[in-house]
Amino acid sequence: MSTESESSQKAPLAPGMVIGPDGKPCRSCTAFRSFAGMHKKKKPAGTSDGSAAAGAGGFAAATALAMTTAPTVETDPPRLPADCPPDVERLGRHTWTFLHTTVSYFAPQPTPHQKSSMLGLLNALPTLYPCGSCAGHLRDYMKSDPPERAVEQGREALELWLCKVHNEVNQRLGKDEFDCATVPQRWREGWPDGRCD
Numbered sequence: 019m020s021t022e023s024e025s026s027q028k029a030p031l032a033p034g035m036v037i038g039p040d041g042k043p044c045r046s047c048t049a050f051r052s053f054a055g056m057h058k059k060k061k062p063a064g065t066s067d068g069s070a071a072a073g074a075g076g077f078a079a080a081t082a083l084a085m086t087t088a089p090t091v092e093t094d095p096p097r098l099p100a101d102c103p104p105d106v107e108r109l110g111r112h113t114w115t116f117l118h119t120t121v122s123y124f125a126p127q128p129t130p131h132q133k134s135s136m137l138g139l140l141n142a143l144p145t146l147y148p149c150g151s152c153a154g155h156l157r158d159y160m161k162s163d164p165p166e167r168a169v170e171q172g173r174e175a176l177e178l179w180l181c182k183v184h185n186e187v188n189q190r191l192g193k194d195e196f197d198c199a200t201v202p203q204r205w206r207e208g209w210p211d212g213r214c215d
């Protein structure tokens with residue numbers, strides 16, 4: 019009987035799947051759509067389960083079904099259920115939410131204790147962030163643009179620093195650049211049109 023880890027090692031790697039330092043597929047470094055269905059046991063022929071095929075774990079099955087029955091219909095990418103371990107995108111989205119919000123509530127004139135706590139948090143990320151390849155990029159970035167000066171200067175400078183860090187990732191992933199002048203509205207005040215109030 020093969021264990022889950024044995025079967026995941028034998029399974030062919032999906033495009034976009036990142037291997038972690040333990041040699042196994044890394045969920046927190048990979049988008050869910052790239053590994054969805056990899057660990058699913060094959061259903062016996064003739065088993066019909068439309069909801070499973072259309073659901074998160076059955077991307078391969080849903081795609082195969084679409085190819086045999088309706089080749090012109092595109093299937094939506096699978097969605098990671100809310101109570102599953104995060105993929106690289108959910109982990110990133112939630113981490114950015116925490117980081118930008120924390121920085122946006124940082125004191126304009128921080129005390130020595132607030133400064134050292136913030137530096138401890140930011141400098142720990144390249145070591146502790148669960149997506150190893152993301153952490154490696156962040157480590158490189160922080161070598162060329164360390165947070166010390168911005169932390170020393172307080173909230174406004176740190177909001178700009180973190181916005182630049184995030185924009186570097188956006189650029190690397192081919193996403194639009196975020197307008198750093200709008201960070202206070204995005205992360206603390208809400209937008210002038212009142213939709214956040």
Ligand SMILES: Cc1cc2nc3c(=O)[nH]c(=O)nc-3n(C[C@H](O)[C@H](O)[C@H](O)COP(=O)(O)OP(=O)(O)OC[C@H]3O[C@@H](n4cnc5c(N)ncnc54)[C@H](O)[C@@H]3O)c2cc1C
Nearest residue numbers: 106107110111113114151152155156181182184185187196
């Ligand atoms: C430290 C770190 C490193 C990462 N490295 C990688 C990586 O190497 N490879 C990878 O595939 N993924 C990486 N990610 C994840 C990636 O950045 C995204 O979080 C993920 O792709 C989901 O993107 P998203 O489009 O939902 O928006 P996100 O990029 O998660 O952004 C969330 C929200 O933040 C706001 N926002 C966007 N840019 C800025 C900005 N510059 N300043 C302020 N607010 C902004 C927008 O309103 C956006 O909707 C990393 C995440 C973190 C926290």
